[in-house]
Structure formats: C-alpha cells, structure tokens
Amino acid sequence: MVTAKAWVLKKHFEGFPKTSDFDLKKIELPKLKDGELLLESVFLSVDPYMRPYSRRDMKEGDVMIGTQVARVVESKNPSFTVGAFVVGRSGWRTHFISDGRDLQLLPSDWPDSLPRSLALGTVGMPGLTAYFGLLEVCKMKPGETVLVNAAAGAVGSVVGQLAKIGGCKAVGCAGSDDKVAYLKKIGFDEAFNYKTVPSLDEALRKASPDGYDCFFDNVGAEFASIALNHMKKYGRIAVCGSISQYNDSTPQKGPYPQIPMIFKELRMEGFLVSRWSNRWEEGFSALLKWVVEGKVKYHEHVTEGFENMPAAFIGMLQGKNLGKAIVKV
Numbered sequence: 001m002v003t004a005k006a007w008v009l010k011k012h013f014e015g016f017p018k019t020s021d022f023d024l025k026k027i028e029l030p031k032l033k034d035g036e037l038l039l040e041s042v043f044l045s046v047d048p049y050m051r052p053y054s055r056r057d058m059k060e061g062d063v064m065i066g067t068q069v070a071r072v073v074e075s076k077n078p079s080f081t082v083g084a085f086v087v088g089r090s091g092w093r094t095h096f097i098s099d100g101r102d103l104q105l106l107p108s109d110w111p112d113s114l115p116r117s118l119a120l121g122t123v124g125m126p127g128l129t130a131y132f133g134l135l136e137v138c139k140m141k142p143g144e145t146v147l148v149n150a151a152a153g154a155v156g157s158v159v160g161q162l163a164k165i166g167g168c169k170a171v172g173c174a175g176s177d178d179k180v181a182y183l184k185k186i187g188f189d190e191a192f193n194y195k196t197v198p199s200l201d202e203a204l205r206k207a208s209p210d211g212y213d214c215f216f217d218n219v220g221a222e223f224a225s226i227a228l229n230h231m232k233k234y235g236r237i238a239v240c241g242s243i244s245q246y247n248d249s250t251p252q253k254g255p256y257p258q259i260p261m262i263f264k265e266l267r268m269e270g271f272l273v274s275r276w277s278n279r280w281e282e283g284f285s286a287l288l289k290w291v292v293e294g295k296v297k298y299h300e301h302v303t304e305g306f307e308n309m310p311a312a313f314i315g316m317l318q319g320k321n322l323g324k325a326i327v328k329v
Helices: 050-057 116-120 125-138 156-165 177-185 200-207 221-228 258-264 273-293 306-317
Strands: 003-009 022-028 037-045 068-075 085-088 095-098 145-148 169-174 190-193 212-217 231-239 267-270 300-304 324-328
Touching (some): 003 095, 003 306, 022 306, 037 085, 116 324, 125 212, 125 231, 125 273, 156 169, 156 177, 156 212, 169 177, 177 190, 190 200, 221 231, 221 258, 231 258, 306 324
Parallel strands (some): 145 212, 231 267
Antiparallel strands (some): 003 022, 037 068, 037 095, 037 324, 068 085
C-alpha cells in the first residue's frame, strides 16, 4: 500500500497567504482496480490562479488545486504503460490514483534536451494562455505593438516572444532590473521596471510613443487604468489575470475604464484558456516546435522538495520567480 503526502487548505486565505494556512497530510491509497493507474508526481506547478480559485472552488480541508507532471508507477489501464509521463490535475500530492480520463500523455518523442517540467509552463497551460490570448483575443497582426505586464512570468514571457514571432513590436514591464534584463535577452524591444520608473504613464509613452494596438493584461488595477490611455484607436485588450488584486482584503476602487474605451473604441475581453481545449494539440505542437527551434526561450524557477510547496506558492505571488515557478519533488 502506498502512502501519499498532500498539502491541504487548512484555512481560507485572508489577505496574503501564510504557511500556517496549509497542512501536510498523509493519505493511504487503496489497491488499484481494473482500469486504474498509480502515479508519482515529479514536478508540480504553482500559479497565480490558485489564489482566487481556492476561494471560489475549494472548502477548508480540501487538497490544494494544481497540476503536475507525473510518472506512471503501476498500471491496470492498457492506455498507460509503466514509466510513461503525463500531465495531471490532481493537486498538491506526491502520489495519486487515476482512471486515466483526466490525464494527458506527454509525447513519447519528447526531446531529451528539454525538461519535462516545460509541460507545466512554456509548453503547457501558461504557454497556451499566451498563444490563444494573442491569436484569438488580441488578434495581433504583423507590424502592431503589443504591451504585456508581469512580462517575466510564465505567461508574459511567452506573450512577448510570440509577439515577435508574429512580426510585432513587444513591450514588457517587470518588477526588478534582473527581470528587465531577461526580457531584453529573450527579444523584447522595450522593457522597464515598473517599480523604479518615476512615472508609469511616462514610461509607457516612452516605450511606444505611438501607443499600443494590443495589451495583454496579467495585473489589472492601476497599471491597466493607465495603460488604457495609451491604447491606439480600436485597440484590443486581453484580460488574462489581475494579480495585483488577488490578495486584497477589500476591493480596490477605480479609476474606471469607460471613458478611454468609448473615445478610443477599444475592445476588452476576459478569457480562460479552457475555451480552446479542443485546439490544445495545435497549441502544444506550435509551442514545442518553437522551443526546439530556439524561437521561444524559457526560464524556470525551480524549488526543490514537496515540503516547500507553500513557500514556493507564496514566493510566486510575491514575484520572486523569473519565468515559470516549479516544484521538483
């Protein structure tokens, strides 16, 4: 019998998450039934969405939501062989049992030169978010200017690189000089540290005096309000996240977007990448191809040890990660 370890939500987050909000449990797993398989997590993901979704979808005592790359260690399901790697959505667990319906097999020809953890980042949900957000929501066109905030994160860093592949100018902002240097290294045309510029309004104007055709917003709040004033007429805004507000105890108030949206005739659309689940194979193939070709570069912020899941999650929300935040079991 296998004993799994799992992190549960001990207490709903009030303001910024604390390590005391989590509890580490041991769970005895039953023997496999026909059609089931036993999996061992190898890499686990920590992502901003977990903060608002935990309040919406979880009750205290539930295993924390999340995705992992896992290895099949025992199988009574003919579709999954022992040793195969999959992407699962079974939360913060070291081991779990599945009937296979909630699993996605990694390609058997996954390049040996690439870490399988990329299936949680650049060639996973964050990469797909950038891909469909730009192509389907922003509908970027060659020659346009694309703005993205939180640009050194798992989604934002891919957004800028896909904008360049699509023939656009890429402008990004991040919260440290090291992150800004990284953005320039991976091909952003303009990048700045929003924490140190004297004026965000002036920094946006300087980076693109003619304004922005597309704005991929991961942050919301004050940044978004200022950025709307720099959009070109008929500009498109893809609202992917609002990380500046996830940990607020009381909702932030205004300013409000209506006036610039009316006068500039802007289109703003929120989205979840699950909308295009029937096209994920298309996105995976394109992203993997670009990574192999070196057109899309990646960086992972790896935390060692399952016991450090809460610290990795909190650090990610504090912006301590460069690129995708991953926990290696």
